Amino acid sequence: xxxxxxxxxxxxxxxxxxxxxxxxxxxxxxxxxxxxxxxxxxxxxxxxxxxxxxxxxxxxxxxxxxxxxxxxxxxxxxxxxxxxxxxx
Amino acid sequence: xxxxxxxxxxxxxxxxxxxxxxxxxxxxxxxxxxxxxxxxxxxxxxxxxxxxxxxxxxxxxxxxxxxxxxxxxxxxxxxxxxxxxxxx
Ligand SMILES: [Zn+2]
Numbered sequence: 001x002x003x004x005x006x007x008x009x010x011x012x013x014x015x016x017x018x019x020x021x022x023x024x025x026x027x028x029x030x031x032x033x034x035x036x037x038x039x040x041x042x043x044x045x046x047x048x049x050x051x052x053x054x055x056x057x058x059x060x061x062x063x064x065x066x067x068x069x070x071x072x073x074x075x076x077x078x079x080x081x082x083x084x085x086x087x088x
Numbered sequence: 089x090x091x092x093x094x095x096x097x098x099x100x101x102x103x104x105x106x107x108x109x110x111x112x113x114x115x116x117x118x119x120x121x122x123x124x125x126x127x128x129x130x131x132x133x134x135x136x137x138x139x140x141x142x143x144x145x146x147x148x149x150x151x152x153x154x155x156x157x158x159x160x161x162x163x164x165x166x167x168x169x170x171x172x173x174x175x176x
Contacts, residue, residue, distance in 0.1 A: 065153040
């Protein structure tokens with residue numbers, strides 16, 4: 001239950017799909033989720049967090065927000081990473 | 089020189105336009121810039137930061153990264169806020 005479970009935001013999944021996926025992980029797999037969105041999925045990453053926060057309220061805390069870039073296929077792509085922790 | 093200067097990411101301006109705008113502010117107006125992007129501009133916000141970092145290297149530090157949402161015209165819109173500080 002200690003290592004953060006990484007969830008990469010998918011272009012084809014809805015915000016709601018990701019919210020449900022993260023709730024499942026927090027319930028059954030890990031008390032921390034690293035939610036990571038690349039490029040055009042960065043704004044969706046923030047939407048997912050806000051929708052999850054609406055749903056779980058004080059049940060989660062945002063441990064860390066970080067940004068950066070990685071090289072993929074010789075192109076640099078920006079990312080946003082949100083570390084979400086279950087509060088209790 | 090103390091209060092952060094707020095820059096809201098614009099749909100119509102390029103990443104490069106914003107980079108130059110922020111460099112001007114850090115040179116002449118304030119040693120801190122709050123770069124804020126809403127909705128679809130959130131991913132551009134991260135691109136702007138990464139392009140600025142490439143340019144200024146250790147000349148800037150990322151003081152704070154935060155996310156949240158605001159209500160505009162009865163719709164809730166997510167945002168990403170990056171507080172960028174001139175190092176010296
Ligand atoms: Zn379940």
